[in-house]
Amino acid sequence: MFVPDIVGRVGPKYKVLADVFEEAVIRGELKPNTKLPSQRILSYQLGVTVGTITRAYQELERRGVTVPVVGSGTYVKDKVKTQEEYYHPIASRGGMDLCLCRPLILGQQKRLSESLEALVSEPNAQRAVLDYFISDGLQGHSTTLQTWLNERWQWDLDASRLLWTYGGQHALSVVLQALTRSGDSILLEGLCYGELINTCAQQERKAVPVAMDEEGLIPDDLALQCQRHRPRLLYLTPSIQNPTGVRLSDSRRLKIIEICRRFDVLIIEDDVMYCQPDERCSPLVSIAPDITLYIGSFSKYFAGGVRVGYMVLPSTLQPAMKQALRTSCMHVSPLLLDLVCRWLSNGAMEQVEEEIARELKARYRIFYKMFPTHKRLAVSGFNVWLYLPENCDSRTFKNELAETGVFVRDAYFFRVGSYPVPNAIRLSLTGPVSRDELKTGLQFIKDKIAAWRRL
Template identity: 60%
Template sequence: MLPQLHGRKGPKYKALAEAYADMIDNGEIKAGTKLPSQRILSYQLGVTVGTVTRAYQELSLLGKTLSVVGSGTYVKETLSADSYYHPLDSQQGIDLSLCRPLIVSQQQHLHNALQQMLGQPQAQSAILDYFSADGLCGHSDTLRQWLNQRWHSKLTPERVQWTYGGQHGLSVILQALTRSGDTVLTEGLCYGEFIHSCAQLERRIQPVAIDDQGLVAEDLLLQCQRHRPRLLYLTPNVQNPTAVQLSAQRRLQIIDICRRFDVLIIEDGVMYCPPEQRQLPLASIAPDITVYVGSFSKYFAGGVRVGYLVLPANLRVPLLKALRSTCMHVSPILIDLICRWLCSGAMEEVDNHIAMELRARYRILTQHLERPADHVIQGFNYWLTLPPQHQAEQVTKQLYELGVRVRSGQQFCVGGYGQVNAIRLSLTGPKTRDELRAGLEIVRSCVR
C-alpha cells in the first residue's frame, strides 16, 4: 500500500514521512512490516531517491521505524502513550505511604515554560552546554533573589548552590563534612533515606528525643556531651514523620548548644509546609553553623529533581568538591525550568493550590479518623498513634492485604530509640479525594 502525498503541505520528504507515520499509527501498516526499498519507492511515487532517504530518516527519528543494515527498513513495535509512560514498578490499591506533591496546575506551567523556551535560541544554546558547578549567572541570581524575598535576608552568591533534589544535597553534605565513623545526631524518629545514607557511608547515627514541640534540647545537650558529634540533622519546620514543628524557644536552645559543642546543623526544609504555618529557617538565625537543604520536589512536582543548599561561605569549597564528585553540575535544562516558574509566579500559584487542596484533605481526615492536634503541621503526612490493642506492624500488614499501603512507625526509628506504635499516612498519596476517603475508611475499620 503506497502512502498518499496529495494535499500534504511542506517539503516532499516531510509529507512522505508524515503519510507513513499516519498509516503506522492507524494500523494500516503493522509492526514488523518491511517498507519498500528507497529506489523502488522513489520510482513508484515519482520522487527522488534522496527524498525517500530523508523521509526514512525522519521516520527513524520519530521512532516509527528501524533500519537493519543489509536488510532494509522495518516498522517498529510501538507502545501507546499509556503503555509508554506506565511505571515499571506499579502497585495496585490505595497508596497512603507515598509522600508526593499534588499535581494541580503544573502541567500547564510546564507547557508554558517549554513554549517560551522554544522561542529563545540563546537560552536553548546555553542550557545544552557544559558548565562548572556554579552554573549560569541568571539561574543563580534568580534562586538567590527568591530566597532573599522568602527569608527576608540578603544571601550572597557564594552561599547558594543547586543540587539534584534534597536527597542529593544530604548525600553531598555527608560526603563533604564527615568521615567514616563520625557521629551524626538526628531526631529519634527520622526521614528513612537519611538513615540509609548514613549507614551506606558508615556514619554513626545517634537518636535525640523528640516530643510535640520537636527536638528535646535537654537530650541534645546530653548526647553532645556523650558523643561529640560532627553534625545534627533535623527537620524543624515540619518534622518527618510526626509533622510537629520545632518551637521558637527550642530553636534558640538548640542553636546555643550546637555553638557550645561546635556542631554543624543540617536543616532539612524539603517537606511541604502550608504558607500560614511557615517559620523562618534556622539558617537565617544562625547562618554560620547551619546548612539548609531545600527542594522543589515537594513544592512543585516530584519529577523535577532540583534542590539547593544555603551554606556558610567557609564551607563552599568542600561542598563544591563533593558536588563535582557526584554529578559535576546540575542540569541547566531543569534549573532553567525552575527559574522560569519562580519568575512567572507559577511556583507561588502551585504553592497556593497545594495548600488549598491540603485543607480539603484534612477536612476529610477529620471526618473519617480524628481531628489533628493544634501542634501538628497540616502538611502531606499525618502521624496516627494507635491504641495498645492495635500494633503498628500488624495494622500495616492488615491494611496491605486490604489494598491500602501505609508506613509503620518503626521504619523511622533511629537505632535504639524505642518501640513506636504509630503509622504514617500520606494524605497526598491518593490522586483524588474520593480515593483518599476510601483509604481512610479502610484505615478506620482496622484501628477502631
C-alpha cells in the first residue's frame, strides 16, 4: 500500500496529500488503475481526519489524476484509455471502411506539434489568431497562399482573387448561395460528388446531369443541356473525376471552355481530390480565368480534420462571394489558417504530400496484385472505380459487403437525377488505417465478386 510522506510539507493538509499523490503518479510510482488506500486506513496511518483524506481524494479527482468507482474505491486514472474514449467518434460503425476518402495520418502529428510549439512563443501571432475579422482575414495569410499557388502552378495570381473557406464543401455551398437562386439549373457530371447533389436539393437548385465517357464530360451533351436549361453554372472535376477517376482530356477542356463562353456559363472547377505530384496537370482556371471558379482544399492534401479550403475567383465575382461568405460564417478561423500557412511556408505541406504519395503507391501495388486485370489508371488518386459482374447490382453488392463489415460506395450514391447507373462501386484505398486491413477488405470484395460470377 502506498502511504504518502507529507513530513516537512507546508500548506493545507488535503492539498499537500493531493500533491504527493500526483507526484507519485507522474514519477510512475503509482501506475494507472492502481487503487488508492481506503480513506479510513490512510487517515489512521497519517494521523489525520477522514475528512482530510476525503478532500484530498476530491482534489485528485478535480485535477484529473484519479477516478472514483462506486462501491470499489478510488483509482489512478488511465489517461491513455480516457483520451481514447474522449476522442472516439460518436458515430462509428467499425469494420473495414473503404468509403472514406481521406489522407492517412502519417507525419502530420509531428508537423502540428511543431507549429503549435512555435505559436506558443509568438505573442503577436497568438493575439491575432484569437481576434475577430471580416471575410478578408489577415494580410500574411493571404500573401502566403498567393505565393504558394504561384509557385505550385507557375501563375502570376493577384491576392484579390483569393478567398479562404472551410474546405471544398463549404466553398461549393457559398458559390451556390452567391451566384444562383431557388429553381436555377446547375449542370453536373452525370456521376458526381454525392454531397453536392444533396446541397443542390437542400438549396432548391435543379441538378442536371451531363453525359460522360472514358474521356470525361462529353462536349456535345454539354452544349445540348446548355440549350435546354440555360444554366448559370457547370460543375466538374477535370483533374481527377469523383467517383470514376477519369481525367478530362486536353481537347475536351478547350471545347468545354468554348461552349461555356458561348452560353455564358460559369465553370466551378473542383480540384480538391488528391493527385500525386508527378501526375498533376494545369487547371482550367489557368486557361479561362474570367469564367472559372477554382476550388482547392487541404483536407485531402494534408489531413481531413483541417477544414480549410480556398477559391480562385474572377475579380468581378469577389464582392458577391465575400458577402455570401460573411452570411455563411463571417470569416474562416484565423487559428486554422495560421497553422495551414505555417505548413505552406516551412515545407511541411510538400513533405506530407510526398509521404502520402509513397503510401498511396504501396496501396496501389496491393490493389493491382489483388485485381491484376483491372485497367491501370492514368491518374492514381485515393479512389478506385471497380466494375462488377453484369448479374450483380452495385447496391445489392454494397449491402452484402456491409453485412460482413466491409463498407464501399455504390454507383447510386453519385447519380445525378435519372442518369444511367453503371454497375460499379467506388473503393477508397486510404479508408483502411493499415495495409493489412486494406488487404483483408479487398480480399472480401474479390471473394464476393467471384461468388457472383459463379451464379
